[in-house]
Amino acid sequence: MSNEYQNIHEFDFNLICEYFSLIERQGPGSPEMTLKALSFIDNLNEKSRIADLGCGTGGQTMTLAQNTSGSILGLDLFKGFIDRFNRNATDLNLQHRVKGIVGSMDELPFQPGELDLIWCEGAIYNIGFERGVNEWHKYLKDGGYITVSEASWFTDERPAEINDFWNEAYPEIDTIPVKIAQLQKAGYIPEAVFCLPEYCWTKIFFEPQVEAKKVFMEKYPDNQMAKELMANLSHEEEMYHMYKKYYGYVFYIGRKI
């Protein structure tokens, strides 16, 4: 689900949600990279209010919760993910300060200036990076932080096949300097930027899908949408292996001015 929503919007969302509920993370990332991003945030305490937008089943949220002391609200469009998110929080005894709710990142249930930190791993593409960083700015306190990971080009030029693939999936993909400029223009000091290492895709995102695909296809052997979803995911993985030197996920950390 790194960007499958754009690719496969014609697929049954419940089916996609069911598939991605089989794996711990719904996009590239890792606990180490979540902690690395968190290391740039210096204003948190037990009163802090944190929002994790497009939280999925909460892989990164639980890491955040175990390494911060404030309250965290996870928000995701899909109820299946949120149900699992809340079960995960309870299993880790974090339910008193970590809560998942169903909602959309384009209509946030917050008051202006309410949040100390907005977190969003691999999900801002749903409304677009530029729109997201601009619209979410008002919900942060002055000095509050935004931390997002976003698919980005590593080079100014790239082969047509991967250029076309991404322009179809997410036309707003762009180079790191362009994203930094967008962050700055939206009213943040760009505090830190770093690229996710390859294992965040291969080991954390693709590898668990081998078993997930097997389980899923055993359940839906004759379902055409399920077959197309599997083919789409395999194509995404092939593209990554072929063209990973040209793109990847990048963490952008900004502080509201």
Ligand SMILES: C[S@@+](CC[C@H](N)C(=O)[O-])C[C@H]1O[C@@H](n2cnc3c(N)ncnc32)[C@H](O)[C@@H]1O
């Ligand atoms: C690639 S997944 C990333 C999930 C999680 N942050 C992670 O890194 O594992 C993108 C997430 O965005 C959610 N999503 C899609 N559209 C959304 C919207 N409008 N508002 C909130 N969440 C949305 C999806 O349900 C999915 O959980």
